[in-house]
Amino acid sequence: MAVTKISRSTQAKQSVLALIEEANIALSHADIEEQLNVKCNRVTIYRILDRLVEDDKIHKLVDMDGVSKYMACVACNDDHHHHHHLHFSCKQCEQVSCLHHIIPSFQLPKGYSMHELNFTVRGICVDCESTSP
Amino acid sequence: MAVTKISRSTQAKQSVLALIEEANIALSHADIEEQLNVKCNRVTIYRILDRLVEDDKIHKLVDMDGVSKYMACVACNDDHHHHHHLHFSCKQCEQVSCLHHIIPSFQLPKGYSMHELNFTVRGICVDCESTSP
DNA sequence: ATGCTTAATTCAATTGAGTTGCAAATATCC
């Protein structure tokens, strides 16, 4: 069993979490490094992100181009921490957003068990669709 | 519009394609480099993989840990080249396989359009489930 | 409030996947 370390509340951690919670799109490490308004080392941001995922404060997802992005937990509570809805990755604006209400329906074959789900659609989002003819 | 180059049949390309077609799991660049029995440069393998994807011979998918993997086209023909079924990524054996017959059902909101889909479930596969109590 | 323990932070160095530019090799068409 893994030893569960106590999580400390530091300014850097609070700021990173606030940034992710205020964003309505998924942020990459680079996005966070760029937008963070407190002095914080690159490596520290990586470790904070890992810690927040471990503490079930945020979700990590891998975009279709292989880039890791992070989103706040929205509908998660103590009982369930999952991210089973659809993620939309726009080819034009390059933004990844959650479509919380869209949950795919499917059935795993007998013998398989699910722990995580990555369900990402790549295409053109509604904002880009409406701004370009 | 992109200029479509003529694709040549070389030994390296044939061997890479054969390897992917014979495998029933998704192979990464590293897997291919390791298993390939013909002399072939690392960079060449990257370029062959890109070329095979471009030629609709194989599909590229990004695993939940961000690693690119490649699978042969199975049910694809001239009319449709897509990979809309479920991919299963086993936490134990670390293998990614296609569950061709499982296609998720969902509906995108009005205004969104889909070009690609990444639908990967991570968990324990049937083989690992049966071999460990 | 002071000290102790341990988590968090920083820095430098490193890893690993993937890319680029260019020269040499070679598949394909004539």
Next chain:
DNA sequence: GGATATTTGCAACTCAATTGAATTAAGCAT
């Protein structure tokens, strides 16, 4: 066989992410 465009190999490079070790600081107990 020769022309031409695609492939290949090599070296160097980029970028994301990790590691180890030393320093700083949060939070608990006294």
